[in-house]
Amino acid sequence: KQEVTQIPAALSVPEGENLVLNCSFTDSAIYNLQWFRQDPGKGLTSLLLIQSSQREQTSGRLNASLDKSSGRSTLYIAASQPGDSATYLCAASGGSYIPTFGRGTSLIVHP
């Protein structure tokens, strides 16, 4: 059974810092890995999707990498802003397309 772990569970940084969020998964036979953000009381917003054949994806200040052999993905946020404050979740989908989510990293960016 796939297990997904996100470290750290919580993070508080000053505005402007570059930061890295980690996601690890136990079964490397994944179809894709997707990063989301979730604002309080809201649904999940897709940030980046990395297919199993890809190594990384970029969108604006966000960059996500995937290393299947080590069972790890990282989300890099450049020049963090207070508007980036949210919970960030990763989901690994196996060959049967069943997504398994981590518990998320709660990020606070203070001015």
Place this chain on the structure above:
Amino acid sequence: EAGVVQSPRYKIIEKKQPVAFWCNPISGHNTLYWYRQNLGQGPELLIRYENEEAVDDSQLPKDRFSAERLKGVDSTLKIQPAELGDSAVYLCASSLEGEQFFGPGTRLTVL
């Protein structure tokens, strides 16, 4: 393009009462998911549909939960009877080529 639509947004019921949630996925998305999210946790998959066929419902508590997607478009998730432990946010998502898009969720409170 309209996103995933869910209703109601909030529901408060007494235990042992029935409740139903409705989801309309993004047009053209054949895959539909229902998740349950408890506070501080990632979403947990309840059931996944490919068109009108339920292809993974292993995590659905079938004694009290049921779901349908009769015409392969919108879907309904029902709980009967509801228990105190069912209080959670119920999320619907749809996908095309593996990338999931979520609705705003229904927050259920069982008293």
